[in-house]
Amino acid sequence: MRREAQESMRRAMGGARGRHATIRGRGNAFVDVRFYATLRPIVGGRQVSFDLPEGATAKDLLKAACERFPALGPLIWTDGGELGEYIKVFVDGRDIRYLQMLETPIPRSADVDIFPPAAGG
Numbered sequence: 001m002r003r004e005a006q007e008s009m010r011r012a013m014g015g016a017r018g019r020h021a022t023i024r025g026r027g028n029a030f031v032d033v034r035f036y037a038t039l040r041p042i043v044g045g046r047q048v049s050f051d052l053p054e055g056a057t058a059k060d061l062l063k064a065a066c067e068r069f070p071a072l073g074p075l076i077w078t079d080g081g082e083l084g085e086y087i088k089v090f091v092d093g094r095d096i097r098y099l100q101m102l103e104t105p106i107p108r109s110a111d112v113d114i115f116p117p118a119a120g121g
Contacts, residue, residue, distance in 0.1 A: 029052050029056065029106075030049050030050070030108070031049070031056075031061065033047065033050060034047050034113045034114070035047070038075075038116045039114060042075075043065075048065070050064055052064065057105055058089055058106060061106050061112065062076055062102070065114075075087065083101070087114070087116065087117060088114070089112070090112065090113040090115075091110050091112055092110055092111050093111065
């Protein structure tokens with residue numbers, strides 16, 4: 001009975017298994033995205049797998065993340081719809097601001113990390 005309940009919950013969450021969630025899209029390129037610090041409670045863990053269409057960009061990935069986790073929206077986007085100044089998105093260890101910004105391609109095997117704004121002193 002417990003297994004049936006877990007499977008039912010997994011289907012209701014769009015394929016989530018434990019701390020990993022899956023978004024099903026048009027394509028078949030799965031990309032694992034690691035979230036850090038204050039973003040983890042919003043997405044339910046450290047890593048989320050996204051099924052993105054071929055040729056997906058950082059913007060496509062961020063839109064998919066915000067669609068799945070609406071609370072991310074205000075943390076990622078400004079009121080004008082631009083990437084927030086302090087949110088950091090890395091593709092294969094490189095900040096998208098030094099690549100093609102939101103048009104940075106997300107290849108199938110990409111390592112993607114998203115960091116929230118951080119304060120220090």
